[in-house]
Amino acid sequence: MTTMTDQARLLKTAIPGPRSVALHEARAQQVARGFGITMPVFVDHADGALLVDVDGNRIIDMGSGIAVTSVGAAAPQVVERIAEQAAKFTHTCFMVTEYEGFTEVAAALNRLTPGDHEKRTALFSTGAEAVENAVKIARAATGRPAIVVLDHAYHGRTLMTMTMTAKNVPYKEGFGPYAPEVYRAPMAYPFRYDGDEKACAADALAKLKDLVLTQIGAHNVAAIVAEPIQGEGGFVVPAEGFLPGVVEFAREHGILFVADEIQTGFARTGRMFACEHEGIVPDLITTAKALAGGMPLAAVTGRADVMDAVAPGGLGGTYAGNPVACAAALGAIETIEDDGLVARAAEIERLVKPRLEAMRAESGGRIGDVRGRGAMLAIELVEPGTTNPAPQYAQEVAAHCHREGVLVLVCGTYGNVIRLLPPLVISDALLEDALDVLATAVRSLA
Ligand SMILES: *Cc1c(COP(=O)(O)O)cnc(C)c1O
Numbered sequence: 001m002t003t004m005t006d007q008a009r010l011l012k013t014a015i016p017g018p019r020s021v022a023l024h025e026a027r028a029q030q031v032a033r034g035f036g037i038t039m040p041v042f043v044d045h046a047d048g049a050l051l052v053d054v055d056g057n058r059i060i061d062m063g064s065g066i067a068v069t070s071v072g073a074a075a076p077q078v079v080e081r082i083a084e085q086a087a088k089f090t091h092t093c094f095m096v097t098e099y100e101g102f103t104e105v106a107a108a109l110n111r112l113t114p115g116d117h118e119k120r121t122a123l124f125s126t127g128a129e130a131v132e133n134a135v136k137i138a139r140a141a142t143g144r145p146a147i148v149v150l151d152h153a154y155h156g157r158t159l160m161t162m163t164m165t166a167k168n169v170p171y172k173e174g175f176g177p178y179a180p181e182v183y184r185a186p187m188a189y190p191f192r193y194d195g196d197e198k199a200c201a202a203d204a205l206a207k208l209k210d211l212v213l214t215q216i217g218a219h220n221v222a223a224i225v226a227e228p229i230q231g232e233g234g235f236v237v238p239a240e241g242f243l244p245g246v247v248e249f250a251r252e253h254g255i256l257f258v259a260d261e262i263q264t265g266f267a268r269t270g271r272m273f274a275c276e277h278e279g280i281v282p283d284l285i286t287t288a289k290a291l292a293g294g295m296p297l298a299a300v301t302g303r304a305d306v307m308d309a310v311a312p313g314g315l316g317g318t319y320a321g322n323p324v325a326c327a328a329a330l331g332a333i334e335t336i337e338d339d340g341l342v343a344r345a346a347e348i349e350r351l352v353k354p355r356l357e358a359m360r361a362e363s364g365g366r367i368g369d370v371r372g373r374g375a376m377l378a379i380e381l382v383e384p385g386t387t388n389p390a391p392q393y394a395q396e397v398a399a400h401c402h403r404e405g406v407l408v409l410v411c412g413t414y415g416n417v418i419r420l421l422p423p424l425v426i427s428d429a430l431l432e433d434a435l436d437v438l439a440t441a442v443r444s445l446a
Contacts, residue, residue, distance in 0.1 A: 008433075009404075009430070010057060010405070015041060015059075015403055016039075016053075017054070020054055024042070038402075038409060041055075041057070042054045046069075048425050048426065049422055049426035049427070061407050062406060063421050065294065067231070067421045068293075070266055070336070071293050071423070071425060075331065075425070078335065081330060085326075089323060090322075090324055091323065092323070093319075094316075094321050095316045099323050102323070102326055105321070106120070106122075106299075109287065109301045110301060113273060117281075117303055118303070120301070121301040122300045122315050124317055125322070126288060128157055129320075130287065130298035131164065131225070131262075131286050132156075132158060133300050134300045134302075135223065136314075136315075141306040142256060144221055146181045146216050149182060149184055150184065150187045150227075151166055151185070151187040152167075152187050152230050152234060153187075165232075186203075187233075188205070189238075190239045191369040191380060201241040202241075204242055205249070219253075219254075223255060223256040223283075224250050224257055224258070225258040225260055226246065227260045227263065228269075228274035229274050231264070233412065234417045237373065243280055244279070257284075258282060261285050261286065262287060263289055266290035266291060267342040268374055268376050269372075269374035269376050271374070282302070284306060285301050291329050295322075295329070296322070297321070336424075339425070341425070344425075345374035348424070349373060349375065349377065351432075352377055353377060356379055359439050366384055366390065366445055367442065368382035376419075381393035381397065381417070389412070389414030391410075391412075391415035394415060394416045394418055396441070397441040397445065400441035401438060404440075408420065408434075
């Protein structure tokens with residue numbers, strides 16, 4: 001239905017171009033400055049993995065709007081279903097009158113999420129809202145107050161979820177006091193652990209158990225909430241065995257395990273959900289981001305007995321599970337399944353990881369770690385030959401890529417990680433081109 005934009009990077013002006021610069025100046029007069037900006041270009045349209053800006057530059061998108069547009073920025077099945085639904089009605093409020101799309105998305109999530117137990121799903125609008133509601137549900141189901149989270153965690157920007165988030169600047173600075181009953185355990189972060197991966201997992205698990213048993217009391221803990229691969233915190237893949245150990249410990253003590261798959265879900269890591277890599281079955285799972293191909297939609301899916309601990313009226317929201325967003329989700333899920341995007345994400349890993357390893361080999365010790373799964377991959381930049389974070393290198397590499405028309409994102413507690421989150425529909429040619437630019441950027445650090 002859309003004419004395909006010529007699938008190649010193209011620079012017509014400097015980046016940002018004159019129109020983007022003018023629009024950015026106008027924005028500053030109107031928009032609260034609390035919204036940061038990664039790459040100050042104004043997008044005119046987007047197609048697959050290319051963003052076309054108002055100056056006519058074609059930028060390779062290696063961020064997917066932070067893991068949202070996994071099926072592309074205007075996937076035909078998403079666009080068609082949105083148009084069809086919008087023409088019928090845009091809103092009723094699911095708590096007022098019902099519509100089928102909500103049930104259909106719930107059924108898809110109950111079918112696709114890990115575990116074949118009986119499940120129920122509640123839909124919301126944003127990821128933070130899903131995490132907030134997972135906490136509410138876990139507390140209602142257990143009658144316990146405490147929530148345990150990990151170092152480097154990111155769970156959102158609302159009061160509860162910013163409290164659960166680890167990093168102070170910019171997410172928490174000046175916004176306290178924070179919500180009570182949130183406790184933080186160490187993360188099994190192999191690159192930052194002095195020892196092998198097995199010891200890393202065992203050590204972090206022992207510390208988490210100690211925190212729960214001696215400082216909180218296991219009978220006070222409603223849930224342990226963890227990202228199966230940490231997103232904003234630096235694409236940290238937990239040491240193998242850590243998360244299964246956490247789940248086992250939680251089960252022994254009647255504590256619910258909540259997997260926050262908001263960034264990792266929907267094929268991103270080469271599985272439909274990242275929990276599958278270690279065979280973990282969470283009691284509750286939160287999703288958002290790629291769920292609805294760019295429309296705001298989020299969900300909590302989990303064990304029927306846990307979900308139904310909340311009485312009618314206890315969950316909801318005016319826009320929760322908006323019908324247009326539900327239509328988009330059905331289109332996005334259909335695209336992921338029909339186009340084999342789970343396998344495509346695994347293929348992207350096979351293509352990209354060796355290239356990142358090659359960059360590390362010739363980085364003079366500046367790339368300390370290459371990690372991630374599927375199409376969620378990252379390099380951690382450090383002072384040559386050490387593990388000391390080098391955020392200035394990450395900034396330089398990102399700036400170089402942006403100037404060349406390749407959108408990459410920076411993340412990490414120390415701001416020293418370049419993360420790659422390309423749309424899963426990206427072509428090999430665009431991917432190779434983006435990696436060539438990244439390799440040049442890393443080389444220019446020397
Ligand atoms: C993005 C993100 C959130 C918050 O989602 P919003 O839609 O921005 O509220 C929560 N958890 C994780 C793991 C995320 O990546």
